[in-house]
Amino acid sequence: MIRLALILIGLASSGFADMVVPVRTLPAQTLISAGDIALRDGAMPGGVSDPSQIIGKEARIALFAGRPIRLTDVGAPAIVERNQILSLIYNRGGLVIATEGRALDRAGAGELIRVMNIASRSTVSARIGADGAAYVSQ
Structure with missing residues (x-):
């Protein structure tokens, strides 16, 4: 029942923003390139929606494939x-x-x-x- 309610809420909300996710698991201290990330439908508080914000940055923690990337997860090389x-x-x-x-x-x-x-x-x-x-x- 809860799952159905969540699906209906998801359908009712119009236009989720895109979020940036890694296409593969990136270990900490990895320099992020355009080939390492993809856009996925969804939203997460603090999540990155613009790939240009993190391309060329370094992963501060391990970034797992398919999970949203937050600005606090990356930093200057x-x-x-x-x-x-x-x-x-x-x-x-x-x-x-x-x-x-x-x-x-x-x-x-x-x-x-x-x-x-x-x-x-x-x-x-x-x-x-x-x-x-x-x-x-x-």
Whole structure:
């Protein structure tokens, strides 16, 4: 009876939006291409409906075939790996301090991660630049 009600509700609602789904299971850290996804009828809160929003992005988690993809499931391709040594830069009001840091997370350009200052062993939050350096804002 519940199944029949759900079918009738589905028929009564006019024009479900398309949602993007993977055509095969994509492991985490896979770069998504146009051949990896397809459009399927349906709707899901937070689901992606425009393939251009995720093509060229990296899967943050495993994406299973036929299941809707959410924007939170993908991100910029990682340019910094966990435990990678990188430049840690503080730039404020003409003062520039640069040192080495160790990335405590994996991240792409523009993402905020934790970085350990190797000299002081303190941990700060820094935004990864397109050049792969970590920029401390405060």
